[in-house]
Amino acid sequence: MTTTSTDRPPVPRPARLPSRGGGRRLRLGPLPLRYVAAKVGGAAVSLIAVMLTAFFLFKILPGDPVRAITHGIPTSPEQLAHLRHQFGLDKPLAAQFGDYAVRILHGDLGISYQYKTSVAGLIGEHLWPTIYLVGTATVLSAALGLRVGIRSAWRHGSTGDRVNTGVALALWSVPTFWLGLLFIIVFATGIGPIPGLFPTGGMSTPGTEGFVAVLVDHLRHLVLPCLTLVAVIYAQYVLTMRASLLDEMGSDYLTTARAKGLRDDDVRRRHAVPNALLPTVTVLFINIGRVVSGSILVETIFSWPGLGSLFYEALTVPDLPLLEGLFIVFSGAVILMNLLADLLYPVLDPRVRT
Amino acid sequence: MTERVPVLSAHDLRVSFPARHGHGVAHAVDRVNLDVYPGEIVALVGESGCGKTTLARTLLGLEKPGGGQVLHHGQPVRYTSRGLKAYRRDVQLVLQDPSGSLNPRHTVYEAVAEGLRIHGHTALGDFPDEQAKVADALARAGLRPAERFFLRYPHELSGGQRQRVVIAGALVLDPAILVADEPVASLDASVRGEILKLLLGLRDERGLSALVVTHDLGLAWNIADRVAVMYLGRIVETGPVEKILTAPEHPYTRALLSVLPESGLSEAGGAGPTILTGEAPDPTRIPTGCRFHPRCPVVASGRAAALDIEAACRGRDLPVLDGGGEAQVACHAVGSDAGAPDLRTTPTPRPGAGAAPRRRRR
Amino acid sequence: MTAVTTAASTRRIAWTRRRRSLARFCREYAKSRAGMFGLCVLVLAGGAAVAAPLFISAHELSAVYAPGSPLRPPSARFPLGTDGYGRSMVAVTVWGARISLTVGFLATFMSIGIGTLVGITAAHFRGWADTVLMRVTDWFLVLPTLVLAAALASVLPRGVTTVVVAIGVTCWATTARLVRSQTLTVESRPYIERATALGAGHWHVMTRHVLPNVMPLVLAQTTLIVSEAILLEATLAFLGLSDPTKVSWGTTLQLARQVGAVSAGDWWVLLPPGLAIAAVALAFSLCGRTMESVLNPRLRERA
Amino acid sequence: APADQSAGPKTLTIATNGSVDSLSPFLAQRLLPTHIHRLIYDFLTNYDPKDDHAVPALATSWSTSPDKLVWTFTIRDGMKWSDGKPVTAEDIAWTYNLIMTSPDAATGNGNFVVNFKSVAAPDPKTLVITLSKPQATMLALDIPVVPKHVWESHAADIGKFHNDTQFPIVSNGPFILSGYAKGQYIELTANPNYWRGKPKFDKVIYRYYKDSDAMVEALKKGEAHFVSPLTPAQYNALGDRPEITRNKAQGKRFYALAANPGATTKSGQAFGDGSPALRDSQFRRALMYAIDSKTLVAKTLGGYGEPGAGYLPPIWANNHWKPDAAEAYTHNPDKAGEMLDALGYRKGADGMRTTPDGQPLTLRLFGQTQRVDDTQNASYISEWLKGVGVGVTVSMMDQGKLADVETAGNYDLAFDSWSTNPDPDFVLSLQTCAGRPDTPGASFLGDTFVCDATYDELYAQQITEYDQAKRSDLVKRMQQQLYRGAYVNVLYYANVLEAYRSDVIGSMQKQPQPNGMYYPQDGYWAWWSATPATAAPKKSGNTGAIVAGVATAAIIGAAGVLFATRRRRAGADDRE
């Protein structure tokens, strides 16, 4: 770990100007360009690999898609030929791949079989509901999960810790879709004394007017899907945060901090958590990327008009271009989040910066 | 006496690594000559990072030299897998950290028998079976009765016992040479002596040669016949222990000796220890001339200038010491005016009570 | 004579050693209440799955000869009610354990096998092998498992094998990473250097030193992945991507949903398989975590 | 909370599991959008709510030339598009011509105009269609007619225009599409100027659900007022709710087990690896005796359906055909066994039969994963067939994959299900020799490679028979022929199960009556005729909404507090 200590010219630093009041925060040096370039390059390579896989998976494995599209629909040979041409299937595979690459580079993900409209457009339309749902769920579960994880680790072995860990593990083990169905029975239909408070599905009630009414309506629709999603991802945050804080717990610098006379809370907040957050951040970001695809089940069950429902619909047809586009988008989300985590990491951890 | 062939020798050995961060190369070992004769214990001393471990590892073939040769009984070591395997039956390694050197999932028996299993039946020698051989090795290493230790796991042993197991694991192959890299550094002071006694005893009983790598000059005084002082990848002074440790000539050796606690204690009223300033040496940027000159008290105090060798110190390379037994030193000051007493910035540690410094051993 | 005694005695020693360490492991493990709970659940579930053919006849699972009428609430004859075919939910749930556990284990073995091989190879040989393998691993790591598995399952022929392959192929990356880092840790240990200095070759180091030290971790990882695989199987079944003619917990739930049991309020078709999945997944997680903490001294300290 | 029913506009909310592929009448193929088009665009003719015979819509009357090739329609007077422009024959001619000339525009309804030679509008009130050969289905042209003045500008890129950019959409049906949220809902507003009269509900909203259970929950809570389709379990469960009225309607769908009679191309070239045994109609019949469709109805459909025989479901009373007792394949495994024995398929020691040349007899049965029934029925059928000694391996796959298998002719038995129209022509055409592929493995119009000369002859006759009664007779004979050949063995006709809130909807018209359905109809009768209930619905919705709003606010507030307390300090001295 003794890295470059001698060759680094000490940063000249006047003895603290009073104006820099918030000097306690991390001062961020510029990220080393090479690091950024390497990470961005890595992400780009991954993305290219995703596209290759998508091509392989959806163009080569499933056979002739036109037959699948037209089965059961009266179609004349001319129409078939027309369709083939429309989907570019009348060309040799290499040419198809060339077309595919060019198309993708232009952000064109092809034409959906079932919607007969551009996949990119479809994805764009369904993107916001997903971001809305996943974003809310992530913020809630991260806020809750990290807090609980920190508490749990800090008082590890206590009853509270055992309960928290147990609950997290149980939630983690429950199939998402099953939980969602239970929620519908319990909280949407209402069972016994529990009134059915929340809508069973959808994102809004058509015809609602007035700002407050619309807002309340939206929130009501959000509660159950969001709760289901939170229940599932919350566990990961709790467990990850707990584990990484436990890793830090024995560290000598915490003893130092305690020896300095810091309160327990301050030791935790100022010293333990910032260090423990480092590994958690990565998990957090990867998770965000995964939750986007994890919302497939929740969206399906709650008829949430996002990418997840779209994916489910595409699966049942199967609408290969749409599946392919969603596959790329879902993977891209994870890659993007990974990249963000990679770029954020050195900001949080000075050791990586050099 | 030079017709005696060294069992192990480094000839103009060079090892470099790509520097850990950024660019450049770290010349960890930079042209080293060192011979180990049969039945001899050689101590290799120096500051942290000067390349001792790298030298030891290279001698065992764990690192391929970037230049020069490792000679075994005068023959260059072959770096084929078969050549190395044969070589490694004869040269054994003992590491600093006995706990780390033992696989926590292997019993003592397995740890010791591992060498036998790797080298097969031929390694058994006169012994009827593996178990007898293992028991014998353990006994030789001072773990008696050996059978009691067979089934123990490393974590059930004390540090000293673990190091004995490691040594037994080396002895089981009846090696001619033991290379010990800081063999007692991680042991408790009270246990240390026992392990050193063991090494000395093996030398006396079996004529085992040993190269002991250490940063502890006291240890060299305890067991070694000869000492080589290393600085920044190069041996800067070598010779018999009595000579080097009581009448060192190289300013670096002198500084090393001066900071030993008891020397300051015993020399209360003297000038006190010479504490070298400056950063720890960096093998990626070896200074020109004498590689010690940026930290050399002779240069810093102006004496080098007075002696008119400062330019040489800063710019002229020193000859590489050969690996033989005689006392030698690589220093411009020593060369220019042999034994000039005014060079000494510190009082010489007590002129040996009894052991008079000799310039030539033989 | 010598050879015989040698072999016998070393084997004896090895066995004694193994027995002892196993006993120690069991003692440590038994101390964890969560771990024991998990183990009990697993033994129950596993036992039920294995013994299922003994007390559930094929007729009870046959659609034609289903003993009851569809979707009847629990009664004396059918303690958990009947499913959409009129089969006893008890029989269906117990039988479902067979496919669910089989898929879980097969998929896990596949993914663990790939992961371990890749991890050890990459870490032991370093260099370009490492670079290439880790690039591939990273790439599998970023792919959203469910999406990839669903995509694979939707383009491959339906069936249990497909589900196994889809899960196995998508879940190994974490293991590979884990095994690699553990291998790197092991390989940086001085005892590896000692072994090399004793003349050991790649094979010796990999099998005698690396593998035994990685194995516990792999074992713990296995249990964790089984729970993941069971969940994934259920999810794929729920998405309609598994073979619906095979009775597994996932397909049972899928069938329940297809026949509208949820809104009909037929909780008895929903609860048993769902709870079974949750319980078994939880049990595997608990076992895995306990094993991890028993086997990994660093974690043991915390507990 | 739906702000409905009380004082404001009356809204009818329909929960369904469909989805919209396109709102363009030229492109839409899925059920939901085509149904919506029926509600917003008038067609040339409509189907009577009672018995589905053709009744005037855009056209008030029609006549044919003696050679049966020229159809002349008189167009209704005084109709207006919702933007005020008059509806003329020119609009119809333009729409039809576009479909005839542009392959893109033919996506949705191309099959109706294949046989058209020309369509012309000599004056605004007259439409003349000239055919290349006689066609009996001229009064069943289910083609939405669009306003030329709006669509002209989209004619060039008709394949890309989805008619979802400007709301309300200009149309002339009883409803006007006024709002659309992709993946969520479609909002229709009553057309006040509709010639048949303004619908009683001001709004009709379709909400689509991915999950049928959510749909039913929505109905129970009053979020939706009409739900279709229901599963038997759901239908049963809704029975004890007074505020909900259920409807068990005869369905338009038949569900069949198709046997591969040996795949051939139009020119008769055989391909595929279908079992040779199935080429023998006697063998196919034997299989049918082994199958008990009554049990299937009871088990799979929970009793909600009728065992099948004829190709056209009983809902089409005119065209439905039933075998007489002697001819019917009544469940009789013994007879099946005897027939198989007679054919030389001997039972082995294990009870399984071998082919006459000694090979084990195993048939591959394929089903679609998307179709619930397939999974269940496959279980039953494989057990029955095993019971008579015929081995079965079941493969379930998704519909695309199954289509691959079927087009390649690589199957023995496969489940097959079609929804039928008032006019039987289309489904009947599926089984003609001409429906087979041009080349081995190519996509084809037909269904199961059936090629039966008698059947084809009858088919050719019925398409040119403009007399309904005579045509019905021909159609029945075709079904009989198909039944005898045991090619496509109709197992049952499932009922359509629906339910609605009777506290919201007073009455609606079924189609056909009395056993028809509300949705989907071959007309717009249900929603057009629906009258709001006189009794006020229970106000559970609103209080519930308030409670829920409060609860939501509380949850969000709690989250906020959680954040706020982040800096909360522990009690001063009790901890480190």
Added chain:
Amino acid sequence: MTQPGRAPEARPDKAPTAQLLDIRNLTVTYRTGGGPLPAVRGVDLSLAAGQKLGLAGESGCGKSTLAASVLRLLPPGTTTTGEILLGGEDVLTMGWSRLRAVRWAGASIVFQGAMHSLNPVRRIAHQIAEPILLHDKVSETLAHERVAVLLEQVGLAAARASAYPHELSGGQRQRVMIAMALACSPNLIVADEPTTALDVMVQAQILRLIGDLVAAQGISLLMISHDLAVLAQTCDRLAVMYAGRIVEDGPAHQVFTDGRHPYTRALAAAFPRIGDPSSRRAPHGLPGDPPDPTALPTGCAFRPRCPLAIETCAHVDPALSVAGPGRAAACVHVTSVPTGGER
């Protein structure tokens, strides 16, 4: 004077007011999976203001435990009995807020591994300033000025204040730790093996630095090491610990060169004097293994390894008794040693 007696009486320096740190009959027992582990077993130790006390002993004998207990930094679940009077106040019974005030302001600690004792994600300026801001309640500007001064004092450029720990070498980090320890001008600094992981040359630098700073500011020092020679050089007094007990206590030089307890002598012999022919090719060591604190032998804990063990040792666990002027040792043989005869 030669009477073996209870430790408090045997303590060399009896004036109670002069003691800055007074540890009385301290026992510390850890709770472990394998049962209670007595790490410190009845230790009496005192340190006058301005004095430098060395504490030696081999690994696991309880040195760090003792050091941590001075600021009550032991992990939860550890039982501690006895008294630790710091400036007259008992640390063990203090309220938390008082304890927090005493920590660092009254006594500070320099830990062994500076690498791990510094928070890796905080700049060192911040870490040094933290206790200043906490205890002295000064403005941030002032605190950072103090940091600059402190860094200069330990021989680091003030500009390094903005560095992160990983940007510094081991010696530099240890200097930062020392600067941090000095930050609130405590009365006592506890240095727990501050040089063990360092190189010989750096070790000498740090030892000299600590010695100089402590002397210049009149701070008391409790220095812990397993290296008797190092302590003898740096400290005024030396206490030797074995298996959770103090076995010898006295003036540093005397204890090092003329130990009364056989363990002290063995420990001293383990550090040979270069040039001393008696240790040439003759390493000294103690046979046997270090004690296992959970399974100590009856009687004197050192008995199994003691070259002088006699039968009484098996049932008598000797207490510290006076063994010369200002000296005490815990050995049955001590009484037989003619005290004071040496000088």
